[in-house]
Structures are given as C-alpha cells and as structure tokens.
Amino acid sequence: GIQVEQSPPDLILQEGANSTLRCNFSDSVNNLQWFHQNPWGQLINLFYIPSGTKQNGRLSATTVATERYSLLYISSSQTTDSGVYFCAVDNYGQNFVFGPGTRLSVLP
Amino acid sequence: DSGVTQTPKHLITATGQRVTLRCSPRSGDLSVYWYQQSLDQGLQFLIQYYNGEERAKGNILERFSAQQFPDLHSELNLSSLELGDSALYFCASSVSNNEQFFGPGTRLTVL
Numbered sequence: 427g428i429q430v431e432q433s434p435p436d437l438i439l440q441e442g443a444n445s446t447l448r449c450n451f452s453d454s455v456n457n458l459q460w461f462h463q464n465p466w467g468q469l470i471n472l473f474y475i476p477s478g479t480k481q482n483g484r485l486s487a488t489t490v491a492t493e494r495y496s497l498l499y500i501s502s503s504q505t506t507d508s509g510v511y512f513c514a515v516d517n518y519g520q521n522f523v524f525g526p527g528t529r530l531s532v533l534p
Numbered sequence: 535d536s537g538v539t540q541t542p543k544h545l546i547t548a549t550g551q552r553v554t555l556r557c558s559p560r561s562g563d564l565s566v567y568w569y570q571q572s573l574d575q576g577l578q579f580l581i582q583y584y585n586g587e588e589r590a591k592g593n594i595l596e597r598f599s600a601q602q603f604p605d606l607h608s609e610l611n612l613s614s615l616e617l618g619d620s621a622l623y624f625c626a627s628s629v630s631n632n633e634q635f636f637g638p639g640t641r642l643t644v645l
Contacts (some may be wrong), residue, residue, distance in 0.1 A: 455634060467622055467639055472538070474633035512577065519553065521592045522567065524577040 428453045428517040430525035439503050439529045447498040447528045449513030458489055460498050463527070464509045472498070472511075499526035503532045537561065538637035540625050546643045552613040555640045559606055559627030563587070565632060566608040568600055572621040582609055584630070612642070622645045 429452040432466040439445055449458075460472040473480050473487040480487055484503075500507055510527040517523070523525065537560035548554055559566050568580040570593075579592035583602035594600075596616075602608045612619060620643050627636040 458545065461636070469624060469636040469639075469642070471633070471635060514577075521579040521590060522569075523579070526576055 427521065428455070428515060428516055430513060430523050432511075432513055432525040432528050434528060436529045436531075437452065438533065441503060441532055441534050443503050443532075444499070445503060445530070447491060447500070447511050447513075447530075449496040449498070449515075449517050449525055451494050451496075451513075453517055455493070455515040456518050457522070458496055459514050460473065460487055460496070461512045462507075462509050463512060463517050464522045469512070486522065500530075503530075505532045505534055508532045536630075536635040536637060538627050538635055540623075540637040540640050542640060543563075543638065544641050544643075546645065547615060548597070548645055549615055549617060551615050551644075553610065553615065553642065555610040555612070555623055555625075556624030557608045557610070557627075557637060559608070563627035563629055563635075564606065564608070565628045565630060565634075566602055567606060567626040567628075568594075568608070568610050569626065569636075570621045571624065571625040571639075572618075598640075610615050615644045637639055 431450045462470045477491045484501045486499045512527045513525040564585045567582045571577045580594040582590040600610045620621045622639045626636045628634045
C-alpha cells in the first residue's frame with residue numbers, strides 16, 4: 427500500500443517564527459489533506475489539497491503531485507499552533523492513509 | 535465545529551465487554567469512515583460506508599463491526615474488548631470519496 431512520511435518528526439519554535447512541514451508519499455493520490463490535532467485530541471481540517479497551492483491566513487500549503495510531496499507553511503507561529511500536524515492521502519479509493527505526524531511546540 | 539457528531543465522548547469499560555460508538559455525519563454527506571488512533575499504531579483506517587453499503591475495509595479486527603443506517607448515522611460495535619483496544623476512535627464523513635471532516639472522537643478506555 428501507499429506509504430506516507432512526514433518530516434521533521436518534532437519541531438520546537440519561538441512564537442513569531444516560520445516553519446515548513448513536509449509530507450512525502452510513495453504513489454499517486456487523488457486526495458491529500460492536512461490536519462491539526464490540538465492538545466485536546468480534536469482533528470481540525472486545514473487543507474484539502476491534492477494538487478496546487480492554497481492559503482488560509484497564516485497557513486498555506488502546496489502539493490506537487492508529480493513529485494509526490496506536499497508542504498505546509500506556518501508563518502508567524504502562535505502558541506495555539508502547537509499540536510500534531512498530520513498529512514493524509516487517498517490512493518484512488520484505497521484506504522485513507524495518515525502519516526506519522528509532526529509534533530509542533532510553539533514557545534511563548 | 536466540523537458538523538460531525540460522535541457519542542459518547544468518553545467510555546470506560548472492562549475487558550471482555552462490548553460497546554457501541556455512534557456517529558452522525560454532516561448533513562448531506564453519504565460516506566462515513568471510522569478510524570482508530572492508538573499510541574503505538576497511529577491513526578488507522580478501519581472501515582467506510584457509503585449510503586448504507588460497506589465500501590472499503592481497512593485494519594478492522596473481526597471483533598469489530600459497523601453499520602450505516604437509513605438515516606445515514608453509523609455505529610461501530612467493539613466486542614470482547616482487550617486492553618489494547620483502548621484508543622481514540624474517530625468518525626469522519628464526506629460527500630463521496632473526497633474531503634473528509636472528522637468528529638471530536640470517542641476516547642475508549644478498557645480496564
């Protein structure tokens with residue numbers, strides 16, 4: 427089945443810093459989503475982005491489907507950005523596969 | 535708020551018991567998915583239903599079963615519970631096989 431890798435596994439930032447999270451996948455996909463799991467366990471949709479670029483406030487994402495990766499950019503990070511960021515992909519009707527996540531800690 | 539509801543939020547039970555988790559999808563969504571998040575296995579897909587029919591199956595144990603009812607709500611039944619079944623169980627919904635929206639989860643603790 428499709429493999430999903432995320433890097434870095436852990437990231438510690440000072441408030442106000444910028445960061446880039448990466449998701450690599452091993453096969454072509456028709457669905458890619460980024461989620462933020464907050465400290466209370468909620469999974470929050472960030473982007474539905476099987477290809478192209480999207481922006482939402484301080485967050486933006488880019489997926490280059492032909493090269494099998496996606497990037498999530500967080501600018502001017504805030505303490506509320508802390509949590510785990512997951513990338514998940516769907517390989518044309520196969521199981522929706524989650525990556526292992528990137529744990530982000532933003533320090534005040 | 536994603537529009538997906540799950541009950542109960544927390545469940546504590548003993549080994550060998552059976553529990554039922556409930557999920558109501560977003561209005562208009564025909565697909566319901568179940569996922570398990572445990573510390574050692576991460577987030578894993580269990581099963582998908584589309585308009586009442588099973589559409590895809592993942593790493594779901596034989597002790598677990600699910601169904602989707604005519605009103606599109608879904609239930610996940612877990613039986614002969616073991617300590618290792620302790621996890622966060624998520625339900626998600628989508629219109630079809632596209633963007634999924636996740637509920638708040640049910641935290642199951644098996645003692």
